[in-house]
Amino acid sequence: MSRAELRIKVENLVENVKSLCRFSQKPIIAVVKADAYGVGAMQVCSVLEGLKEVSAFAVACVEEGIELRKAGTKKKILVLGGVLKGEERAFVEYALTPVVSHREHLKVLEGIDIPIQVKYDTGMGRLGFLEELVKDRRVEGVLSHLSSPLDEDHSRLQIERFQRITKHYQNLKYVHMESSAGVIYHIPFTTHIRIGLALYGEKPMQNYPVELKPVLELRAKLLSVKTLPTGFPVSYSKSYITDKPTRVGVVAFGYADGLMKSLSGKANLFYRGKPLRILGNITMDMSMVDLTNTDAKVGDWVEIVGQNQSFTDLAKLAGTIPYELMTNLSSRIRRVVL
Structure with missing residues (x-):
């Protein structure tokens, strides 16, 4: 019994995933950080785990990744928030994929044979390498983040910068930049979309081109x-x-x-x-x-x-x-x- 409930409509959640995939023609990396934006990461992942349209999950920190693994999540889990000293064992033990965005992150992971993804700062001013290319045999993917999807000029500039960076890599399994709002750009050289808010039926902008159902x-x-x-x-x-x-x-x-x-x-x-x-x-x-x-x-x-x-x-x-x-x-x- 509870005094307050957040009810999650599974059928609509699944339909939103399928609609986003149909629109973008790409699989989804489902962003479930911050307890799936407050919705409940365990509950959300238990539904999305079985969908072929969902390729991986993304969390903010190691602790969130560990929690999902202990709950039975099997798919790839990206840790978006970098790598700190002392966390390296957890990445191995719980099969988490680090997103490195600084040379210090790479130092922590020296000698550890796990796949990594590299983040580039193309105009967000937050995490990410600027122009320094990371050449490492462990790199399986690269990513960036659109800071202002409603600002088309700035977003196009970011996309161009990211494309120049990706040309220096070969045989990448993951190239991702499009967020819930960013899917409107249909970036041709990315392999996945990285979606959070839109999964839950909340439209990131007016006149959103993807039909979403309330979750x-x-x-x-x-x-x-x-x-x-x-x-x-x-x-x-x-x-x-x-x-x-x-x-x-x-x-x-x-x-x-x-x-x-x-x-x-x-x-x-x-x-x-x-x-x-x-x-x-x-x-x-x-x-x-x-x-x-x-x-x-x-x-x-x-x-x-x-x-x-x-x-x-x-x-x-x-x-x-x-x-x-x-x-x-x-x-x-x-x-x-x-």
Whole structure:
């Protein structure tokens, strides 16, 4: 039993994978770092592991890779976040593929006979070699990252730089640069696309050319329902005062669960398709909503994300990006695979 659930629609997740592959004509490296963007890496990988369209998984650090291996993941796992001293044994023991982006990473891996992939910084200013070519018999792949996919001029410049780099390599198994948004460029010389957000049905841009189905439903239960009189304060700092007798519900979901406090007074939750205004400040574990003209009762589910709004919709109201909302989802939210 749980007070809050993130429900994962497997059928739609699989369909999104197939749609992305059809559009790009390339297999997917599924990005499941940060607990699959908060969705649940174990649950997501258990579904994607059996799909021929998914060639590999990508995580941020060794610890995430180890967790997936212990959970039974068999496919290739790339560790995107570099290599630190002391991690070399884990790469061997758990058959993880390091992505090297600095000479120090290569030093750590000296004498270790495992496949490696090399990252190049073509205009992100984060991880990656600039113009220094890595000549190493262990190199099986090269990659880069588009910093601003909506900026076509900069993206084209990055693609050109990356293509010049790839020409110095032969017999690569993996060449990848396209992200969820980056698939719009149909880069002809890459072998894979590296996808995170779009897998989960969240569109990285308006007019996205790939038809995506919603994968996630986030909901929480009502803890209390009562009618407050006119002039009654609601939440911390008396941040809302009722202007008439108001039926107020307390939802078991707050900023500790991932509903950002900045959404106070801006966002709606939903009950059977009816929008419920959030009243006053969102608190750590609870949010208050206006239940006027509903028959909602204690124990009923209230929708936070689902049929009526996406993480992208909430992110716009919060002045952020859906990645931040999703990765802040609490571990106390039960992940349910449908």
